[in-house]
Every structure is written in C-alpha cells, then in structure tokens.
Amino acid sequence: MAIDHFKKQCKEINKTCKICGISCPDLRQHSCSLVSKCVHCNGEHNSNALKCPIVKTFRAELTNKLLSTKISSSSTAATKFNSNNYHYHPANFPPRPNPQRWTTNTNTTNSVVTKIDELISSMAKVNISLERIISKNDQYEQFMSDKIKFDEMTSKKLDELITTGNNFKTVIAQHQCKITRHENIFTKLIFPILDEISTFLLTINIDKHGGILDADFKVKINRMRAQLYNARLNKEI
Known part of the structure; x- marks a missing residue:
C-alpha cells in the first residue's frame, strides 16, 4: 500500500x-x-x-x-543572477557617504547566543522525550x-477443561447406569433367592426327633439379611 x-x-x-x-x-x-x-x-x-x-x-x-x-x-537562482550581463556606469552610482564606525553590542550578541543554546538544549530534550515515548x-x-497470546492459551485450556468435565459426566452417568442395573439384579433376583435359601435352611434345621439343631441359626440368618439390605441402602448396622 x-x-x-x-x-x-x-x-x-x-x-x-x-x-x-x-x-x-x-x-x-x-x-x-x-x-x-x-x-x-x-x-x-x-x-x-x-x-x-x-x-x-x-x-x-x-x-x-x-x-x-x-x-x-x-x-x-545564483546561476541565473550571474548569467545576466551588467555594465557599470559611474553616473548611475553616486558616491556613498563616509563610512561610520560600526559598534558591536556585546550584550545583545551574548543574549542571542544564549537563546540559541537554550533552543538547542530544548530540542535535545524534546528528542529524548520522543525517544522515550516511542520506547x-x-x-x-x-x-x-x-x-x-496469553488470553488465547487460557481460553484453549478452559475449553480443554470443559471437554474433560463433559467426558467425566458421561463416564459418571455410565457408571450410575451400571450401579442401578446391579441394584435391580440384587433386589429382584439375588435377595429373593437368598430368602428362599434361608427359608429352606430353617426348615431343615430340625433333627429327626423334631428338635432344633442350631437355636441361633434363625437369628444369624435375619442379621445377615438386615446387613445386606442396609448395605444396599448405604446404612451402618
């Protein structure tokens, strides 16, 4: 451009x-x-x-x-001035008066020089200030x-964290489905089978004379059944 x-x-x-x-x-x-x-x-x-x-x-x-x-x-301009042909005629140039003595004002000259030095110093300071501004x-x-660049990296990391969080949510949902499926298996299949087994064991806990072989067997069975139910409900005995 x-x-x-x-x-x-x-x-x-x-x-x-x-x-x-x-x-x-x-x-x-x-x-x-x-x-x-x-x-x-x-x-x-x-x-x-x-x-x-x-x-x-x-x-x-x-x-x-x-x-x-x-x-x-x-x-x-200088070349054009010098290229012109001029002819000197004394009549066209009357004599000048006697020269007067030129007096130099030293104070004025020193003042002008001082002003020029101050101007140069000021310009130098301005130049330094401009260089500082550019820097x-x-x-x-x-x-x-x-x-x-840092904001772009931070945004990228946040996106990665969000993606990881979504993946964790998916994994947790899958595990929750498996846990629910296992609970249903225990509730609808294992527990009824255990109840049938405990009932059968209670019926055979009798000797040939009709007496009870193990008096604490029924209590043990009921305690184990309660422990299983409480474990399923995340409770302590």
Whole structure:
C-alpha cells in the first residue's frame, strides 16, 4: 500500500484499520483483533508506527528530496543572477557617504547566543522525550501482543477443561447406569433367592426327633439379611 499521498488523494475505496490492517467499508463497525500487523511491511506493529522500516525509508527519502530541491533552487537562482550581463556606469552610482564606525553590542550578541543554546538544549530534550515515548509505545505493543497470546492459551485450556468435565459426566452417568442395573439384579433376583435359601435352611434345621439343631441359626440368618439390605441402602448396622 502506497504512503506517498494524502488521505483525500487515496484511491482506496475501503478504510484500513491501522492496528490489524484489515480493510472494511466502515471502521466504526469493524471489530479489531488488536493483533498489530503493518499493511506496509507485514510487521508486528501498527501501520503508522515510526519504527516501520518502510515509513523510515520514506521519511528519509522525503527529507533528502526536500533538501536537494532547496539547494537546487538556490544554485539555479545564483546561476541565473550571474548569467545576466551588467555594465557599470559611474553616473548611475553616486558616491556613498563616509563610512561610520560600526559598534558591536556585546550584550545583545551574548543574549542571542544564549537563546540559541537554550533552543538547542530544548530540542535535545524534546528528542529524548520522543525517544522515550516511542520506547514506551513499543513496550505497550509488546505487552498487548503477549496478553493476547496469553488470553488465547487460557481460553484453549478452559475449553480443554470443559471437554474433560463433559467426558467425566458421561463416564459418571455410565457408571450410575451400571450401579442401578446391579441394584435391580440384587433386589429382584439375588435377595429373593437368598430368602428362599434361608427359608429352606430353617426348615431343615430340625433333627429327626423334631428338635432344633442350631437355636441361633434363625437369628444369624435375619442379621445377615438386615446387613445386606442396609448395605444396599448405604446404612451402618
């Protein structure tokens, strides 16, 4: 994209974001990604940044062009002045009065020199301030670039955590289905079989004379049955 023209002379139809370099019809409706990308050199900085090599080259060439134009104009005027033929006629130049002694005001000269020194010192301070501003701007751009990368990494990790959480929920739901299936098997199959077995064992706990072989057998069976039910209900005896 050319930079040697003014905004009114630009032939581009769309506007270009100076930060991300995206071209769009209306910058007010543009959602900038805040990722710096120069439209001139594709570098990681704003398009109007002074550190852009293309901008630096253009400014240097423009300065040299202005200086060369000024020097060329001065030399052309001097050449034109010297090329004219002038003829000296004493009658056209009356004698000048006697020269008067020129007095130099030392205080005025010193004041002017002091002002020039102050101006040079001020310009040096301004230059230092501009360099600091450019350095701070570069640091801020680097900070924003690092922050965007960190935010992208954080967002990616959050997405991974959400995916892992959803996978855990699926596994837990599957285990819950298996537990429910096993509970149904114990409730509808195992427990009835155990009841039948305990009833049968109680009927054969009698000797040939009709006496009870083990007096505590029925109590033990009932205790074991209660323990099984409480274990199923997550209760302690």
